[in-house]
Amino acid sequence: MESFHLQTSSVVCWLCIASIVVVLVIYGNFDAPVGSSDSKLEYPVSISISIPLVQLRSKIITTPASSVADHQSNRSTPHLLANQTLPRELPKAIRRREQSKLEERLARARASIRRAAARGDRNRSSIKEEDDDVVPYGIVYRNPRAFHQSYLEMERKFKVYVYSEGDLPITHDGPCKDIYSIEGRFIHEMENGAGARRFRTKNPKEAHIYFMPFSVTWMVKYLYKPLSYNLTPLREYVSDYVRVVSEKYPFWNRTSGADHFMVACHDWAPHASAGNPFLYNTSIRVLCNANTSEGFNPQKDVSLPEIHLYGGNVSSKLISPPSSTTPRPYLAFFAGGLHGPIRPILLDHWKDRDESLRIYEYLPKTLDYYSIMLQSRFCLCPSGHEVASPRIVEAIYAECVPVIISEHYSLPFSDVLRWEAFSVQVEVSEIKRLKEILEGVSEEKYRWLKENLRIVRKHFELNHPAKRFDVFHMILHSVWLRRINLRLA
Numbered sequence: 001m002e003s004f005h006l007q008t009s010s011v012v013c014w015l016c017i018a019s020i021v022v023v024l025v026i027y028g029n030f031d032a033p034v035g036s037s038d039s040k041l042e043y044p045v046s047i048s049i050s051i052p053l054v055q056l057r058s059k060i061i062t063t064p065a066s067s068v069a070d071h072q073s074n075r076s077t078p079h080l081l082a083n084q085t086l087p088r089e090l091p092k093a094i095r096r097r098e099q100s101k102l103e104e105r106l107a108r109a110r111a112s113i114r115r116a117a118a119r120g121d122r123n124r125s126s127i128k129e130e131d132d133d134v135v136p137y138g139i140v141y142r143n144p145r146a147f148h149q150s151y152l153e154m155e156r157k158f159k160v161y162v163y164s165e166g167d168l169p170i171t172h173d174g175p176c177k178d179i180y181s182i183e184g185r186f187i188h189e190m191e192n193g194a195g196a197r198r199f200r201t202k203n204p205k206e207a208h209i210y211f212m213p214f215s216v217t218w219m220v221k222y223l224y225k226p227l228s229y230n231l232t233p234l235r236e237y238v239s240d241y242v243r244v245v246s247e248k249y250p251f252w253n254r255t256s257g258a259d260h261f262m263v264a265c266h267d268w269a270p271h272a273s274a275g276n277p278f279l280y281n282t283s284i285r286v287l288c289n290a291n292t293s294e295g296f297n298p299q300k301d302v303s304l305p306e307i308h309l310y311g312g313n314v315s316s317k318l319i320s321p322p323s324s325t326t327p328r329p330y331l332a333f334f335a336g337g338l339h340g341p342i343r344p345i346l347l348d349h350w351k352d353r354d355e356s357l358r359i360y361e362y363l364p365k366t367l368d369y370y371s372i373m374l375q376s377r378f379c380l381c382p383s384g385h386e387v388a389s390p391r392i393v394e395a396i397y398a399e400c401v402p403v404i405i406s407e408h409y410s411l412p413f414s415d416v417l418r419w420e421a422f423s424v425q426v427e428v429s430e431i432k433r434l435k436e437i438l439e440g441v442s443e444e445k446y447r448w449l450k451e452n453l454r455i456v457r458k459h460f461e462l463n464h465p466a467k468r469f470d471v472f473h474m475i476l477h478s479v480w481l482r483r484i485n486l487r488l489a
């Protein structure tokens with residue numbers, strides 16, 4: 001206990017939080033005239049700040065160490081190998097100097113992003129030509145200039161250290177198909193893919209952020225006893241992992257894990273992350289299950305889009321949707337199991353009620369899911385067992401305007417994207433008025449939403465190898481944004 005308290009106080013010295021900041025800049029500044037955007041269709045919308053601008057991580061959470069220590073006393077997980085040699089210890093003064101150089105670079109990045117945000121313009125002629133096709137501009141972004149600048153700074157500067165600790169299959173791998181595929185895709189991209197070539201560093205001292213490449217989906221597969229409903233083995237694995245890296249390297253203790261991140265799409269990832277209280281409360285957790293009433297904190301955590309890859313690929317139907325003039329005879333579409341609290345309400349009100357609303361529990365075998373999506377104007381995306389739904393990304397691919405029906409869901413990339421420009425949100429209490437609400441969307445607004453969907457689509461695309469501004473880079477950018485809000489003194 002004694003040593004823990006010492007540890008905590010030194011952590012407080014290390015962690016001096018800049019109160020600024022860039023996320024504020026990117027969330028904010030919405031008051032710029034929206035009419036000047038380059039998007040072809042313009043629709044006046046009222047703009048509001050959706051996330052409170054509280055100061056980030058203004059204090060270190062001092063959770064008693066006992067919960068960690070308990071796990072440490074019993075090494076039940078055989079999958080971690082503590083076999084690498086310790087990084088050479090540098091004298092403290094030199095370490096500090098290196099650290100402050102890193103932080104100065106980040107401070108410069110932060111300043112340049114703030115300048116871009118202040119310019120606030122959408123002046124395309126000031127943007128380099130090579131970026132012309134991908135450059136963020138227009139109404140779908142909260143602040144296109146700030147985002148673009150932040151993205152470029154990330155490309156120039158961001159360095160990620162991937163811990164090599166841990167064995168296959170649970171670390172250094174993850175599912176690359178089916179519903180949790182984004183978990184494995186991210187881990188592989190970060191370890192070996194294009195993302196690794198650009199952002200990964202082998203020198204932990206020059207890293208801004210530390211990645212713990214374990215897969216919660218594989219923990220469930222290999223450690224969880226089916227039907228036991230006992231998630232302790234998952235928490236123990238995570239606890240062990242953090243213990244191993246925090247004993248071997250100085251980095252975790254320096255910030256209590258604030259400059260560390262994990263990526264997981266499994267529903268139980270939030271529970272697994274509770275294996276270490278600092279991972280849960282201080283580190284950046286990149287999660288599909290971004291339920292703000294279950295500990296997800298949008299100020300430090302990142303919402304991960306769920307992408308369902310049947311057999312490992314996006315359906316070819318979704319890759320090339322029909323032209324925008326192709327008629328879409330159905331007003332709305334949903335098919336899916338009665339998971340969670342929201343879907344029963346939806347089916348209760350609308351199943352078999354109305355020809356134009358195609359609402360199914362199980363889609364009849366004679367019908368094709370994606371074909372109906374492509375024939376529908378709106379695609380309903382109600383939460384199931386967890387807040388995220390793969391339907392959102394499928395709808396974006398299908399150019400079918402997503403209708404988000406969820407509670408406590410922090411939407412992916414909402415720090416840079418304005419979801420209200422390419423989706424519709426319906427409160428659970430308004431489900432009974434669903435038809436009226438969707439019919440109330442004017443033709444002009446509908447075309448505007450669809451036009452914007454096409455613009456954001458690239459941010460949700462999964463490419464192998466990853467391409468600029470695609471989903472891999474957007475996820476990393478969300479991590480980057482949270483990292484530059486943090487300044488180590």
Ligand SMILES: *[C@@H]1O[C@H](CO)[C@@H](O)[C@H](O)[C@H]1NC(C)=O
Binds near residue numbers: 073074
């Ligand atoms: C360690 O785990 C074993 C089996 O899971 C259990 O029987 C034992 O009581 C545990 N020991 C401690 C100190 O928690």
Ligand SMILES: *[C@@H]1O[C@H](CO)[C@@H](O)[C@H](O)[C@H]1NC(C)=O
Binds near residue numbers: 081083
């Ligand atoms: C662990 O380290 C020892 C000695 O450094 C080495 O011989 C052995 O191959 C290592 N094992 C693994 C799995 O890396």
Ligand SMILES: *[C@@H]1O[C@H](CO)[C@@H](O)[C@H](O)[C@H]1NC(C)=O
Binds near residue numbers: 121123125126
């Ligand atoms: C746009 O940027 C260019 C180059 O930076 C500058 O010359 C021009 O005056 C700007 N236009 C507006 C309308 O701000």
Ligand SMILES: *[C@@H]1O[C@H](CO)[C@@H](O)[C@H](O)[C@H]1NC(C)=O
Binds near residue numbers: 246
């Ligand atoms: C980090 O802190 C833990 C718990 O206080 C301690 O056991 C560990 O040795 C520390 N790590 C390093 C590298 O000093």
Ligand SMILES: *[C@@H]1O[C@H](CO)[C@@H](O)[C@H](O)[C@H]1NC(C)=O
Binds near residue numbers: 273274277
């Ligand atoms: C996170 O912090 C809160 C508030 O301090 C605490 O109640 C909770 O137990 C912590 N969570 C975990 C998983 O340690």
Ligand SMILES: *[C@@H]1O[C@H](CO)[C@@H](O)[C@H](O)[C@H]1NC(C)=O
Binds near residue numbers: 310311312313
């Ligand atoms: C997925 O795509 C890859 C590469 O295009 C192809 O080799 C593979 O057969 C596809 N898998 C399925 C199930 O369609």
Ligand SMILES: *[C@@H]1O[C@H](CO)[C@@H](O)[C@H](O)[C@H]1NC(C)=O
Binds near residue numbers: 293340383384385387
């Ligand atoms: C989100 O968390 C709350 C609080 O635990 C829970 O009641 C709700 O069912 C969760 N939502 C989903 C969709 O899981």
